[in-house]
Amino acid sequence: MKLDRLGRDTVDMVALVKEFDNMGVVVKFMDDGISTEGAMGKMVVTILAAVAQAERARILERTNEGREEARAKGIQFGRKPTVDRDKLLELHQEGIGATEIASQMGIGRATVYKILKELEFKLD
Incomplete structure (x- = not known):
């Protein structure tokens, strides 16, 4: 599993990691080579979750900027009109x-x- 797929945002991720920790479950992220084992592992996961959340927000901003530019150029979105x-x-x-x-x-x-x-x- 990839780190950014575990939770919706940093707060959600930290809550899930804490819940798993209370159950005695260690989450290992194979793609990133990190786990929630130990204090350092939890800290690294929290930091990377915050970075992933910031990156998702930036991608959304760029996408919206691109859409606005396209609309300004007259590009239309959505289905083509139906044929009369x-x-x-x-x-x-x-x-x-x-x-x-x-x-x-x-x-x-x-x-x-x-x-x-x-x-x-x-x-x-």
């Missing part, structure tokens, strides 16, 4: 080809064919 099937069918019935429909609606030509096939089964 009525408009697609209307364009198809007007005799407009799949390539032009795809271009006008901002979707792929394969999507046009797929939706037309779905609509054909519903219309029958």
Whole structure:
């Protein structure tokens, strides 16, 4: 187990280590090569837990900054808007080809064919 996976934050980690210690359980972190055995082990785990918590907070800050920059540049997040099937069918019935429909609606030509096939089964 990795040290930063044991608890949500430093306080949680210290509480868990204390609870395990009261039960006589020693936690060994194989990736980090440390354990909660002895006073020094508990101190090292506490310090590393605090460092891990600070690093998680910094990562979150950088992620949010990146999102804000992307939004400022006009990048949109989330699912793409759904295709207006009525408009697609209307364009198809007007005799407009799949390539032009795809271009006008901002979707792929394969999507046009797929939706037309779905609509054909519903219309029958």
